Amino acid sequence: MQVTAVIPVLDxxxxxxxxxxxxxxxxxxxxxxxxxxxxxxxSSDSSWEVIQSLNASEPNVRGIRFRRxxxxxxxxxxxxxxxxGDLVFTLDADLQDDPAEIPRFIEELESGELDVVSGWKRxxxxxxxxxxxxxxxxxLVSRLTGVKLHDHNCxxxxxxxxxxxxxxxxxxxxxxxxxxxxxxxxxxxxxxVNHRARxxxxxxxxxxxxxxGFLDLVxxxxxxxxxxxxxxxxxxxxxxxxxxxxxxxxxxxIWRIVSWQVDSMVDIHLTDKATFFYSILFLLFGGQLIxxxxxxxxxxxxxxxxxDAYSIMEDTGGDVSEE
Numbered sequence: 417m418q419v420t421a422v423i424p425v426l427d428x429x430x431x432x433x434x435x436x437x438x439x440x441x442x443x444x445x446x447x448x449x450x451x452x453x454x455x456x457x458x459s460s461d462s463s464w465e466v467i468q469s470l471n472a473s474e475p476n477v478r479g480i481r482f483r484r485x486x487x488x489x490x491x492x493x494x495x496x497x498x499x500x501g502d503l504v505f506t507l508d509a510d511l512q513d514d515p516a517e518i519p520r521f522i523e524e525l526e527s528g529e530l531d532v533v534s535g536w537k538r539x540x541x542x543x544x545x546x547x548x549x550x551x552x553x554x555x556l557v558s559r560l561t562g563v564k565l566h567d568h569n570c571x572x573x574x575x576x577x578x579x580x581x582x583x584x585x586x587x588x589x590x591x592x593x594x595x596x597x598x599x600x601x602x603x604x605x606x607x608x609v610n611h612r613a614r615x616x617x618x619x620x621x622x623x624x625x626x627x628x629g630f631l632d633l634v635x636x637x638x639x640x641x642x643x644x645x646x647x648x649x650x651x652x653x654x655x656x657x658x659x660x661x662x663x664x665x666x667x668x669x670i671w672r673i674v675s676w677q678v679d680s681m682v683d684i685h686l687t688d689k690a691t692f693f694y695s696i697l698f699l700l701f702g703g704q705l706i707x708x709x710x711x712x713x714x715x716x717x718x719x720x721x722x723x724d725a726y727s728i729m730e731d732t733g734g735d736v737s738e739e
Contacts, residue, residue, distance in 0.1 A: 417448040419522070420501030424455050424491035428509040429462045430616035436470055436477065438515040453478045453495045454509070458485030489590040496580040504575045510617060512541065513572040514610040521574035524607060531579055531602040534565055534594050535572035541613035553629055560637050561595045565606050568594065572609055576602075588628055592636045599640035646712035654705030657698045664695030 421439060425432065436452065443450045454467045456479065467479035480494050492506060503525060507513040517535070524533045540547050550569050557568045569591050583596045594604045642649040668691055 417503065418501040419443070419448060419450045419503045419505065420495075420499040421450070421452045421505040421507065422455065422492060422495030422499060423452065423507060423509050424457055424488050424495070425459060425463050425467070425509045426457045426485065426488075427459045427461045427463060428617055429459070429466050431509055431511045432463060432466045432470065435509060435511055435515070436474065438511075439518070440474075440476070442515050442518050451476050451478060451499075451501065453480065453498055455479075455491040455495045456481040457488065457491040458482050487588060489585045489588055492590050492593075493585045496585075499577065499580065502577050504577055504580050506571055506573050506575075508571045510619075511615055512612050514612055517572070517607075517609045518574075520607055520609075524605060525574060525576065529603065530605040531576045532594050532597050532604045533574045534567065534604065534606040535570040535609035536565070536567045536606045537570055537611035538566070538608050539611060541611050542619075546619070553633070556630075557592070557595065557633055560633065561592075561598070561640060563595045563598045563604055565594060565604070567606070568592065570609070578602075587635070588632050589636060591629065592632065595636055595640060647709035650705050650709030650712060654702045654707075654709060656702070657705060658702030661695045661698030661700075661702060664691050664698065668692055668695070 423435070432454070439452060454470075454477065456464045456467060464479070464481050467477070467481075470477045471479050478498065480498060482491070482494075495506075496504065503522060505518065505521065507515070513535070521533045521535075524530055540550075550567075554566060554568050558564050571590075573593065575593075575597070579597050579602050582600055582602070583593060585593070585596075589596065598604050638646075638649070668689060
């Protein structure tokens with residue numbers, strides 16, 4: 417068996433040698449091969465020079481350097497494409513993820529019951545303004561997607577090689593890899609891991625990341641639930657709005673007839689009621705949503721790859737699960 421560790425790097429020059437030494441210590445004496453792929457995501461410090469130095473002296477180290485900062489998802493994507501291991505680890509370069517936990521991840525995957533093992537930082541060594549939003553976010557992700565993990569944000573994860581080859585990352589969807597994998601039928605689990613305080617550098621976490629995270633959650637919810645059937649979402653919302661508009665107009669019509677029968681001399685106009693305009697808006701909005709759903713279905717039918725709609729676990733002609 418071969419194991420690959422994919423580590424995105426952004427301005428972490430002080431921690432790279434120590435991180436490599438810890439990982440090498442964990443893998444020393446094991447009966448399988450291993451490699452570390454450092455992906456420099458446009459660092460402005462000397463991170464790339466450190467990676468080059470490690471690569472020159474250590475045969476298990478490989479470096480990939482971006483021309484500029486493209487984001488963590490892009491860095492993981494590049495690492496996944498280059499990975500040759502049967503198992504692929506991801507962990508952060510800031511030394512907060514403890515490499516000593518790696519054997520426990522491998523043990524969980526070797527049991528054969530899981531395809532993805534995610535770390536859970538039950539005790540986080542981070543400031544409160546990172547911990548509280550993260551817990552709210554994790555709760556929302558679990559509720560909306562049905563993938564019950566305590567810590568979707570944890571970068572310390574391990575995958576079977578088939579998983580990372582089966583999913584498509586872009587934007588900032590890296591924190592949703594277990595959700596994307598689960599939507600393809602892979603089995604997801606988690607273990608508690610030791611989380612250490614940051615020793616060097618500064619956190620890349622900011623307020624903007626919170627807003628981006630919630631927007632990405634909406635994207636993932638739509639991709640995993642309605643990617644191949646957008647009309648099921650847009651059409652359902654459109655029919656609901658259309659029904660509300662029809663109910664409103666029907667109620668106004670009945671009210672107009674009853675009022676006229678009670679007093680035929682009273683001049684009553686439907687347009688005098690705000691309900692009339694709300695009903696018209698619901699009708700128009702419902703029609704637009706249904707039309708958008710039809711267009712989305714046409715785009716899906718003409719641009720989607722049929723193979724993206726499924727993920728094969730086994731074939732009688734050979735095992736293609738890459739377990």
